Amino acid sequence: METEKLAELHSAAGAPLSRRSFLAASAVWLVSLQRSHPVTIGVQSYSFRDRPLADAMAAMQQLGLRSCELWQNHVEPRGLSREEMRKWRETVGLDHFHRVRDQFAKASIALSAYNISFRDDFSDAEIERGFEMAAALNAPVITASSNVKTTSRIAPVAARRKMKVGVHNHSRIDPNEFATTKSLTDALQASPFIAVNLDIGHFTAANEDAVSFLQQHHARIVTLHLKDRKRDQGDNVPFGEGDSPIIKVLTLLQQNGWPIPANIEYEYKGADTVDEVGKCLAYCRKALNL
Numbered sequence: 396m397e398t399e400k401l402a403e404l405h406s407a408a409g410a411p412l413s414r415r416s417f418l419a420a421s422a423v424w425l426v427s428l429q430r431s432h433p434v435t436i437g438v439q440s441y442s443f444r445d446r447p448l449a450d451a452m453a454a455m456q457q458l459g460l461r462s463c464e465l466w467q468n469h470v471e472p473r474g475l476s477r478e479e480m481r482k483w484r485e486t487v488g489l490d491h492f493h494r495v496r497d498q499f500a501k502a503s504i505a506l507s508a509y510n511i512s513f514r515d516d517f518s519d520a521e522i523e524r525g526f527e528m529a530a531a532l533n534a535p536v537i538t539a540s541s542n543v544k545t546t547s548r549i550a551p552v553a554a555r556r557k558m559k560v561g562v563h564n565h566s567r568i569d570p571n572e573f574a575t576t577k578s579l580t581d582a583l584q585a586s587p588f589i590a591v592n593l594d595i596g597h598f599t600a601a602n603e604d605a606v607s608f609l610q611q612h613h614a615r616i617v618t619l620h621l622k623d624r625k626r627d628q629g630d631n632v633p634f635g636e637g638d639s640p641i642i643k644v645l646t647l648l649q650q651n652g653w654p655i656p657a658n659i660e661y662e663y664k665g666a667d668t669v670d671e672v673g674k675c676l677a678y679c680r681k682a683l684n685l
Contacts, residue, residue: 432652434645436679437462437507439620440469442661442672448495452502454669458676463504464538464618464658467511470495470528477516485520492531499532507656508561508592508618509534513549515542515571522548526556536617538563538592543571546582546589553588561592561617566600566628574601576608583615590615594660596622599639600629606640606647613653619644620660621679631663633671634678642682649683 438460443451448469509529529537540563553560562582564573579591593616595605623637665671
């Protein structure tokens with residue numbers, strides 16, 4: 396393969412290359428080759444919030460998606476009161492999560508994270524159980540739409556359990572919500588086990604720079620959420636119609652080989668969910684020349 400490509404470089408010049416020019420052109424091509432790395436394009440199962448987990452997994456298989464960030468509402472019961480949910484989380488047997496783990500394994504879909512959003516109203520026991528659930532699922536990390544204040548309670552548990560928690564940003568500017576660069580970088584100071592689940596759509600809507608954040612903090616980002624939004628708290632829109640730097644972000648992952656799963660999160664108003672997620676996936680694959 397390399398020999399054929401180098402020969403193409405020679406013939407494309409239209410005239411014989413000197414040895415020095417040929418070697419220089421070859422070096423440029425080899426450097427570009429080395430800078431191209433596989434990128435994991437996955438999905439946040441929230442994208443399939445209109446259907447139960449089994450149907451969501453079937454949709455992933457239909458689209459050829461092999462990596463998933465699992466949304467808590469796909470494994471937790473719905474329609475419970477807050478106190479009923481607290482009791483369920485604190486007492487549910489871990490076999491429930493083992494069965495979900497086995498479903499994903501049978502479907503050949505890897506879990507990149509378990510998304511359980513630790514909030515201020517979570518009991519200490521609920522937080523502890525969140526880590527047990529993630530371990531039972533064999534998920535490598537947790538992602539969480541947490542409150543800023545909750546971080547001080549999460550950090551010691553994450554350190555003791557040796558499992559990273561990526562805090563998820565939204566666009567609403569509030570002292571107790573993650574939205575700005577500062578709110579995220581402040582959280583990173585709490586513990587090496589506090590990381591970031593960077594939603595580039597929400598970050599863009601909050602008028603923050605997702606490309607700059609990725610370049611500076613990629614070692615502390617455990618997952619990305621891909622969505623397109625307009626700046627200035629703008630709407631969610633189909634991929635390519637907003638201001639989110641989706642292509643630039645994917646290119647950075649591909650060029651640098653940063654092993655950060657890039658998870659599609661379908662949130663704009665579309666038609667059929669599977670069709671819309673498929674369009675998002677096609678956009679990402681085209682950006683990566685796949």
